[in-house]
Amino acid sequence: MKGRVEIRIAGEGGQGVILAGIILAEAAAVWQGLNATQSQSYGPESRGGASRAEVIIDEEEIDYPRVRQPHVLLALSQEALDKYLPDVRDGGVVIVDQDRVVPPACPRRRLIEAPITRLAREKLGRAIVANMVALGVLARVSGVVTLEALRSAVAHRAPSGTEEVNLRALELGYHAPVREVSD
Amino acid sequence: MKGRVEIRIAGEGGQGVILAGIILAEAAAVWQGLNATQSQSYGPESRGGASRAEVIIDEEEIDYPRVRQPHVLLALSQEALDKYLPDVRDGGVVIVDQDRVVPPACPRRRLIEAPITRLAREKLGRAIVANMVALGVLARVSGVVTLEALRSAVAHRAPSGTEEVNLRALELGYHAPVREVSD
Secondary structure: OOOOEEEEEEEEOOOOHHHHHHHHHHHHHHOOOOEEEEEEEEOHHHHHOEEEEEEEEEOOOOOOOOOOOOOEEEEOOHHHHHHHHHHOOOOOEEEEEOOOOOOOOOOOOEEEEEOHHHHHHHHHOOHHHHHHHHHHHHHHHHOOOOHHHHHHHHHHHOOOOOHHHHHHHHHHHHOOOOEEEOO | OOOOEEEEEEEEOOOOHHHHHHHHHHHHHHOOOOEEEEEEEEOHHHHHOEEEEEEEEEOOOOOOOOOOOOOEEEEOOHHHHHHHHHHOOOOOEEEEEOOOOOOOOOOOOEEEEEOHHHHHHHHHOOHHHHHHHHHHHHHHHHOOOOHHHHHHHHHHHOOOOOHHHHHHHHHHHHOOOOEEEOO
């Protein structure tokens, strides 16, 4: 990884967006020796149930901790995709859950579809760990963190008793069939 | 509450510092109609096991999401207090767990001591909810959020199955005996 990478994770309340952001940031910083910030902003729109987490990863110190133009957008709901797709920079990566989202045209970005929630439900019987499946996809597709660093962060940060299913979800995502959609 | 308020919560890994920050920010924004940001920064020092969350609350939109000079510092370990006390602005509030911390001289700030972990352990049998006791103390002493808003945020955000004990911990903290120490 070279230079500053801005990542936005967005979805609905209850999808574990914030925990995904925390684990991604800890993986990068605590387990991979980089600097990271992780943040949420809440305003009037927060009352609608949308949820958004931002992570910045850099080899250097991070002066400005807010995402302006994401290199990577992970969108777990249609609303999140529609709202944040325009911010993604040219050449950026957009990852969506193919069963929850109908992707619009996405010129100048890489659009990656994966069966995120379906894998969590069918392979693990727990749709709630779709957030960890999504992080596995993100690591594989974007290369911003290693699977090993994510595993360490999950083992230390996942709620007690849920470590094992979350680790399995990560692996599932990392090895998931993904489809790159071109315009 | 008037204007921007900067809050730093700091302690050791495993004390629930980040969850406390998330709940405080959601209480302010989602349940009390204010704007809030919540963030963590991780760098080389993260590897030592210290944990720090920052929350900014404002009636206006928040342009700069990083804490510079906290109005409120909640310090749950001696290391956190020693490290962050110098940043607290004049007239600010410093809240400490009286059984874990020996407070140094604290000129020009209000120093508040409360038996945070002891209440969690003795009244609820769960030291792990000391973070919610601490939030109750913070709400009462600082007035930055209402107990009602905190209750709503805890009910929606605490890990499933732990809502009741976390709500009781909040109440305990809100009504805890506190001691204001003057130089």
